[in-house]
Amino acid sequence: MTRTTPRLRHALNGAGLVVILVIAGVVAHTTPSREQQEAAIPVHGEVGETVEGRNIRATVNDVRIAESVEASNGWAGPTSGVWVVVDASVEARVTDLATLGYARIKVGDVTYSASTRPDQATIAETGLSVGIPWTGPLMFELPLPLVSSDPARHAELQFAVSNDPRADSMLVMPVDLQAIDIDAVIETDEPVWGAR
Amino acid sequence: MKRWLRRNWIGLIAVAVLLPATVGITFATQWTSYFSGRDSAPVSVAENTDFGFSTAEWRFVGSERISSESSEGQRIGLPAETALVVVTVRITPDGSPESPGCLVRLEELDRGADSRSWAESTYDPIDYSPTDGTQTYCPTDTTEPYVLESTFVVPADAVDGLGLSIVVPGELPQYLSFRL
Numbered sequence: 001m002t003r004t005t006p007r008l009r010h011a012l013n014g015a016g017l018v019v020i021l022v023i024a025g026v027v028a029h030t031t032p033s034r035e036q037q038e039a040a041i042p043v044h045g046e047v048g049e050t051v052e053g054r055n056i057r058a059t060v061n062d063v064r065i066a067e068s069v070e071a072s073n074g075w076a077g078p079t080s081g082v083w084v085v086v087d088a089s090v091e092a093r094v095t096d097l098a099t100l101g102y103a104r105i106k107v108g109d110v111t112y113s114a115s116t117r118p119d120q121a122t123i124a125e126t127g128l129s130v131g132i133p134w135t136g137p138l139m140f141e142l143p144l145p146l147v148s149s150d151p152a153r154h155a156e157l158q159f160a161v162s163n164d165p166r167a168d169s170m171l172v173m174p175v176d177l178q179a180i181d182i183d184a185v186i187e188t189d190e191p192v193w194g195a196r
Numbered sequence: 197m198k199r200w201l202r203r204n205w206i207g208l209i210a211v212a213v214l215l216p217a218t219v220g221i222t223f224a225t226q227w228t229s230y231f232s233g234r235d236s237a238p239v240s241v242a243e244n245t246d247f248g249f250s251t252a253e254w255r256f257v258g259s260e261r262i263s264s265e266s267s268e269g270q271r272i273g274l275p276a277e278t279a280l281v282v283v284t285v286r287i288t289p290d291g292s293p294e295s296p297g298c299l300v301r302l303e304e305l306d307r308g309a310d311s312r313s314w315a316e317s318t319y320d321p322i323d324y325s326p327t328d329g330t331q332t333y334c335p336t337d338t339t340e341p342y343v344l345e346s347t348f349v350v351p352a353d354a355v356d357g358l359g360l361s362i363v364v365p366g367e368l369p370q371y372l373s374f375r376l
Contacts, residue, residue: 095313127319130312131351132278193321194264194275 040160040170047157053169055094056128056161061135062087063157063175065147066183069139071121072190077139082147084140084177085186086114086157092128099127101163102170105140107177108151111158114138123191128161136191152177235363238373246288249372250296250364253288256374257343259360264352273323277352280317280324283360283376287334288341298334299363302348305375306357313361314348322349 045051050059069083070076077083084105092098103114103124114124123136146152155177160170201208231237241247246255260282264274274280281302289295303313317324318332326332330345346360362372 093312094310096315129320129349130314131354132275132349192275195277 038166040165040168042172043169044172044174047173047175051171051173052093053160053171055092055098056090056100056159056169056171057093057133058088058090058159058171059133060086060088060157060173060175063177063180064183064186065177065180066186068185069118070185070187071118071137071139072188073119073121075118075121077115077117077141079141081141081143082182083186084142084147085188086138086140087136087189088123088138088159089133089135090123090126090128090159091133092130092161094130096128096130098161099125099163100134100159100161101125102158102160102165103138104158105142105175106156106158107142107146108149110146112140112142115141118188121188121190126191129193132194134191134193137188139188147177147180147182153179232369234369235361235371236369237371238361239370240373240375243374247372248290249370250367251290251292251294252296253290254362254372255286255288256360257284257286259283259376271323273321274349278349279352279354280322281348281350281358281376283346283348283374284330285344285346285360285362285374286341287344289339291339293339295336295338296334296364296366297336298344299365300344300346301361301363302346302350303359303361304354304357305359305373312354314350314354317347317349320349 041053043051043053047060047063050057064085066083066085068076068078069085090100100123104111114122116122116124118139122138123134124138126134128134153176155175157173157175158170160168162168239247239249241254241256243256243258246253262269262272262274262280262282264270264276264278269280272280283302287295300316301313304311316332324347326345326347330343332345334344335342358376360374360376364371
């Protein structure tokens with residue numbers, strides 16, 4: 001009753017097993033890691049143009065650098081470095097359950113958050129309205145040597161709703177900090193709600 | 197091959213039935229729990245119609261739109277190119293010890309996935325005073341009828357297809373939807 005399995009069948013079974021193992025290996029090695037799966041989704045744009053993500057729309061109108069800042073509420077932040085002042089308009093697109101919780105500038109491998117020290121004189125961490133922009137300054141405190149370093153030529157502004165942009169849009173706009181003259185002092189405008 | 201199929205047909209049919217069933221049941225369970233925990237089932241109610249929902253009767257009385265360009269809009273301090281939408285709902289509790297609390301939003305009903313929504317303007321920097329005798333929230337400690345007045349600051353281009361949604365947390369996934 002027993003039958004001898006033909007050699008050809010053995011060979012086919014072996015080949016099938018090898019194919020399955022190869023496919024499994026390719027899948028295992030190309031599957032995105034958890035970090036990659038949860039990473040923010042970058043939306044690239046330029047300074048001066050309106051950039052849109054899932055629930056955020058922003059326009060960076062100007063980028064300036066100064067040794068000191070006089071904010072609209074009278075705050076003046078002393079620093080041993082410099083202030084990078086970003087004038088921007090930011091709004092939500094879909095729902096106002098959103099804040100500008102992620103406003104950062106990346107220079108090389110180092111990332112700086114927009115300062116909240118000026119309190120209401122900046123739009124950092126402002127609650128966003130749907131279709132009604134907040135326009136005002138964001139202030140980043142950077143070491144002086146950094147803005148004249150090579151990585152400063154390829155700095156990036158990064159905006160996202162909430163302070164955790166994972167798995168959501170992150171607006172990314174390149175800026176050449178080296179090309180910007182450093183002023184002695186910058187006076188910033190009061191944040192304005194609505195079209196300016 | 198035919199011999200192999202004949203020998204294993206019961207197992208193959210079992211796999212063909214059980215595999216899709218497993219996937220379907222898993223997805224159905226996930227989706228059901230997802231939708232049942234959020235406001236996913238609107239109950240449309242016409243204007244000036246009493247509608248029983250939770251432990252109260254709800255009547256959408258009407259809405260008013262104040263443009264930022266109008267003198268009233270400028271007095272309120274509305275931002276440029278916006279409007280204030282004022283929505284009035286009459287609520288009559290049914291006498292239960294506790295009236296239903298509610299969460300109110302204004303939303304666009306006809307834009308599908310691009311639909312925008314707005315929370316009440318409670319914390320917006322405007323100078324609007326609610327109409328005397330109205331409530332700006334749903335008090336749970338009253339058994340008397342009251343009028344709820346909700347206000348929303350929307351961009352000027354939000355004109356058509358607006359609707360008021362009222363969520364009573366205990367009634368999810370159903371919620372009331374009044375087309376303005």
